[in-house]
Amino acid sequence: MSNISDRIIEYLRKNRVSTTEVADCLGKSGAIDGIRAVNRGHYVAAKVKWIYAHGESNWGVHEQICELPEDYIIFVDVFECKNRAILGELVTKYILLYCGCKGLVVKGNVRDAAALIKENYPVWCEGFNPVGCFNRQLETDIGEELKLQHKEKYDESIMVCDDCGVVWIPKEYHTEEFYQKLENMEKQEDIWFERLDYYKENTFEIVCQKKYLQDEYYQRRLLENK
Known part of the structure; x- marks a missing residue:
C-alpha cells in the first residue's frame, strides 16, 4: 500500500477503528443516516464504488454491477423507489462472493432477510421489505449532472462499517x-x-x-x- 488512502484503510483495519471513533475524527459527522447492520460482528473498511437505483426499477442496478472492483464497498444510492427493496439474496451473493467485494451498503431497503442473515453477509441497509423493484428498463434516468456529482463525491472515498452503522470518509479527508x-x-x-x-x-x-x-x-x- 502506497498512497494515503490505502494507508488510512490499512490503519483502520489493523486497529479495527470503530465508526464511533472515525465519526469523532470527522468532527462528530460522517454517518450515513438510517443505515444499520443486517448481521452483527462484521467490520469492513474499504474504498467505495457508487451505483444507484431509481424509479422503482432494479434494471440499472443489474446493469451497473456487471463489472465491479474487488475489495471495494459497493454503495447503492436510491432515488424514488417508494421503499421497495432494491435487491435481495441473488444480487448480494453475486456482489460479495463472485465479485469479491468487501461489503454492501444500501441506502434503502433489501429483501430475502432470512437468507442474508443465514449466510451472514456483510450488508448494511435501512431496513427490509419483501416487495421489490420491477425489472424494467426505464426511458428516464436521474440525469447526467446528478450522476456525475454523486460519482465524484463517493467513488474512491472510504467507508467504515460495523455494528453501529456506516461512516463515510470524504476524499478531502484522505490526508x-x-x-x-x-x-x-x-x-x-x-x-x-x-x-x-x-x-x-x-x-x-x-x-x-x-x-x-x-x-x-x-x-x-x-x-x-x-
Whole structure:
C-alpha cells in the first residue's frame, strides 16, 4: 500500500477503528443516516464504488454491477423507489462472493432477510421489505449532472462499517492530518480506559476535566510519542 488512502484503510483495519471513533475524527459527522447492520460482528473498511437505483426499477442496478472492483464497498444510492427493496439474496451473493467485494451498503431497503442473515453477509441497509423493484428498463434516468456529482463525491472515498452503522470518509479527508487524527484517537481511547479501569476516575474527570493531562507520567508519554 502506497498512497494515503490505502494507508488510512490499512490503519483502520489493523486497529479495527470503530465508526464511533472515525465519526469523532470527522468532527462528530460522517454517518450515513438510517443505515444499520443486517448481521452483527462484521467490520469492513474499504474504498467505495457508487451505483444507484431509481424509479422503482432494479434494471440499472443489474446493469451497473456487471463489472465491479474487488475489495471495494459497493454503495447503492436510491432515488424514488417508494421503499421497495432494491435487491435481495441473488444480487448480494453475486456482489460479495463472485465479485469479491468487501461489503454492501444500501441506502434503502433489501429483501430475502432470512437468507442474508443465514449466510451472514456483510450488508448494511435501512431496513427490509419483501416487495421489490420491477425489472424494467426505464426511458428516464436521474440525469447526467446528478450522476456525475454523486460519482465524484463517493467513488474512491472510504467507508467504515460495523455494528453501529456506516461512516463515510470524504476524499478531502484522505490526508496525513486525518491519519494523525486516527492515531491520536486510538491513543486517547487507551488513556481514557486506563484512567477508568486502573485509576478509577469518573467520566467527568476523564472526559471533561481531563485530569490525566496534569499527570507527569502522561506528560512524559505524550512527549515520547511525538
